[in-house]
Amino acid sequence: MALPFPTDVWVKALMEDLNASQAYADAAKNWEGDFFFIIEPAGTMTTPVTLYMDLYHGKCREAFAVAEEDHLDPVFRLKGPAPTWKKVMTKKLDPMQALMTGQLKLTGNMAMVMRNVRAAKELVESCTRVPTDYPV
Amino acid sequence: MWFFASPQIIYGEGSLSYLERLQGTRACIVTDAVLLKLGLVEKVKAALAPTGMALDVIADVEPEPSLETVRRGAARLLDLCPQWIIALGGGSVIDAAKAMWVLYERPDLQPDAINPVEALGLRQKARLVAIPTTTGTGSEATWAIVLTDTAEHRKLGLGSRENLPDLAILDPELVLDLPARLTADTGLDALTHAVEGYTSALHNDFCDGLCLQAARLLFEWLPQAVADGSNLEARIHTQNAAAMAGLGFGNGMAALAHGMGHALGGALHVPHGRAVSLFLPYTIEYCAGEPGTRYADLAAFLGLPAASEAQAAAALAEAIRNLERRLGQPLTLPECGITRAAFEAALDALVWNAQGDSQTVMSTRLPDDADLRRLFWLAWEGENAPSPLPPSQGKGE
Numbered sequence: 001m002a003l004p005f006p007t008d009v010w011v012k013a014l015m016e017d018l019n020a021s022q023a024y025a026d027a028a029k030n031w032e033g034d035f036f037f038i039i040e041p042a043g044t045m046t047t048p049v050t051l052y053m054d055l056y057h058g059k060c061r062e063a064f065a066v067a068e069e070d071h072l073d074p075v076f077r078l079k080g081p082a083p084t085w086k087k088v089m090t091k092k093l094d095p096m097q098a099l100m101t102g103q104l105k106l107t108g109n110m111a112m113v114m115r116n117v118r119a120a121k122e123l124v125e126s127c128t129r130v131p132t133d134y135p136v
Numbered sequence: 137m138w139f140f141a142s143p144q145i146i147y148g149e150g151s152l153s154y155l156e157r158l159q160g161t162r163a164c165i166v167t168d169a170v171l172l173k174l175g176l177v178e179k180v181k182a183a184l185a186p187t188g189m190a191l192d193v194i195a196d197v198e199p200e201p202s203l204e205t206v207r208r209g210a211a212r213l214l215d216l217c218p219q220w221i222i223a224l225g226g227g228s229v230i231d232a233a234k235a236m237w238v239l240y241e242r243p244d245l246q247p248d249a250i251n252p253v254e255a256l257g258l259r260q261k262a263r264l265v266a267i268p269t270t271t272g273t274g275s276e277a278t279w280a281i282v283l284t285d286t287a288e289h290r291k292l293g294l295g296s297r298e299n300l301p302d303l304a305i306l307d308p309e310l311v312l313d314l315p316a317r318l319t320a321d322t323g324l325d326a327l328t329h330a331v332e333g334y335t336s337a338l339h340n341d342f343c344d345g346l347c348l349q350a351a352r353l354l355f356e357w358l359p360q361a362v363a364d365g366s367n368l369e370a371r372i373h374t375q376n377a378a379a380m381a382g383l384g385f386g387n388g389m390a391a392l393a394h395g396m397g398h399a400l401g402g403a404l405h406v407p408h409g410r411a412v413s414l415f416l417p418y419t420i421e422y423c424a425g426e427p428g429t430r431y432a433d434l435a436a437f438l439g440l441p442a443a444s445e446a447q448a449a450a451a452l453a454e455a456i457r458n459l460e461r462r463l464g465q466p467l468t469l470p471e472c473g474i475t476r477a478a479f480e481a482a483l484d485a486l487v488w489n490a491q492g493d494s495q496t497v498m499s500t501r502l503p504d505d506a507d508l509r510r511l512f513w514l515a516w517e518g519e520n521a522p523s524p525l526p527p528s529q530g531k532g533e
Contacts, residue, residue: 022504027492030492094338096252100297110251111248114292114494115492121497
C-alpha cells in the first residue's frame with residue numbers, strides 16, 4: 001500500500017528500507033549528520049512539512065515528522081517544493097542536478113557532502129523503493 | 137533546468153598576446169617550478185608587460201596539488217591583492233589556481249568545501265585567466281577542481297560553476313615542447329573526457345557535439361602530436377580538442393573511469409590522465425548492456441562497428457586500447473609500475489574512494505563495492521571486463 005508523503009509513517013518506512021540496504025550501508029559508512037528534509041507545500045499540502053532523519057555510519061538511528069522544528073538543530077537541511085521532491089524520488093530529476101540548479105537547497109557541512117556523494121545517491125535510491133502517494 | 141558555461145576562449149597562434157588587453161594594477165601568475173625554469177613564465181610576463189600591471193609569481197604548485205598548497209597560495213593572494221590571477225600550467229596548476237582564487241575571495245571557506253551547491257560570490261576581488269601548457273585536462277574550460285587530501289591519500293572532486301575561468305588562452309607555442317609522455321597522458325585524459333562526457337548520466341544536447349568532435353580529433357591527431365611534438369597542426373588540434381572535451385564533460389559530467397582514476401591517483405600516485413584512460417575501456421565494457429548507454433552513436437561517429445550497443449562498446453574499448461598501445465601507454469596496473477603488494481594494500485582504499493567519488497555516481501551503471509573490487513582486479517590482470525559482470529569467482533575477494 002502506498003504511503004502518503006511527506007508523513008511520519010512514510011519517513012519511518014524510509015528508515016526501514018535504508019537500514020536494510022547494504023548499498024547504503026557501504027556508501028554511507030563514514031557519514032555522520034542528521035537531516036531536516038523540508039518539503040514546501042503544493043497540491044494537497046497546505047503547510048510545510050519537516051521530516052527528521054538521524055543518519056550515522058550507514059544506518060538511520062531515528063526518523064520522524066517534526067512537530068516543532070525549533071526543538072532540533074540538525075547538521076543539514078535540505079529544502080524544496082513538493083513537486084521537486086517528487087521528481088527526484090521518482091528519478092525524473094537527478095539529485096545532484098536538483099542541488100546544482102538550486103531546485104533543492106542544501107545547507108550544512110559541505111565538505112562532508114562532497115566526500116559522500118554516493119551516500120546521497122543511495123538515499124534517493126531508497127526513497128524510490130518506498131511505495132509513495134504524493135500530494136502533487 | 138541546466139546550464140552551459142564557458143570561458144571566453146582565445147585560441148591559435150599568437151593568442152598569448154591577448155594578455156596585453158587586460159586592465160588592472162596587479163596580477164599574480166600561479167604556476168609550477170618546472171615552467172618557471174623553462175622560461176614560460178617569462179613569456180607570460182612579456183605578454184603582460186604592455187598592461188603596466190605589477191606582477192607576482194606563485195610557483196610552488198606540485199603535481200596533484202594538495203589542500204595545503206591551496207591554503208598556502210590563497211594566503212599569498214590575500215597578501216598580494218591581485219585583480220587578475222593567471223594560471224599557467226597543466227591541470228594541477230589550473231585547478232589549484234581556481235581553488236586559491238575561491239579562498240582569496242572567500243577566506244572563510246576551506247578548500248574541501250568548495251561545492252557546486254552554494255553561492256560563492258566570486259569576482260569581487262579578481263578574475264581568472266587559464267593558460268594551459270598541456271593538451272588534455274581541459275581544466276581551462278571547466279569549473280572542476282581536483283585536489284588531493286594527503287592525509288587520506290584521496291583525491292577530491294570539487295568546484296563551483298562560479299570558479300570557471302573568465303578567459304582561456306590556448307596558444308600552441310606553449311605546448312610545442314611538451315614531452316611525448318605528457319602529451320600522451322594528457323591527450324588520453326581529454327579522450328576520456330570526451331567519451332565520458334558523451335555517455336555520462338548527465339549528457340546533454342549542448343555537450344554532445346563537442347564530445348564527439350573532440351574524440352574524433354584526438355583519435356586522428358594525438359598519435360601525430362606524440363610522434364612529432366613540433367607538428368604545429370597536430371598540437372593545435374589536440375589543444376582545441378582538449379578544451380572542447382573540457383566543455384563537454386564540464387557541462388555534463390565525467391563518470392566511472394574518472395572515479396576509479398581519481399582513487400588510483402590518490403592512493404598510488406599514477407598521473408591523472410594515465411589513470412583515467414587506463415580504466416576507460418574497462419568501464420565501457422562494464423557499462424555496456426545497461427539502459428541509457430550511447431556507445432553506438434559514438435562508435436558510428438568514429439567509424440567503428442556499431443550495429444548494436446554491445447558491438448559498439450566492444451569496438452570502442454578495443455579502439456581505445458589500440459590507441460593506448462600505439463602511444464606506449466600502460467593498459468594494466470602492473471604496467472604503471474605498481475607492485476602486487478602495493479595494489480593489494482591499497483585495494484580497500486581504492487574501492488572506498490572510487491565509491492565516494494563525485495564522478496562515479498554519474499555512470500550509467502552504478503557499481504557496488506564488489507563490482508569495483510573486481511574492476512580493479514580486471515585492470516590488474518589486463519582482462520577485458522565481461523558484460524554483464526558475472527558473479528564473483530573469488531578473485532581478490
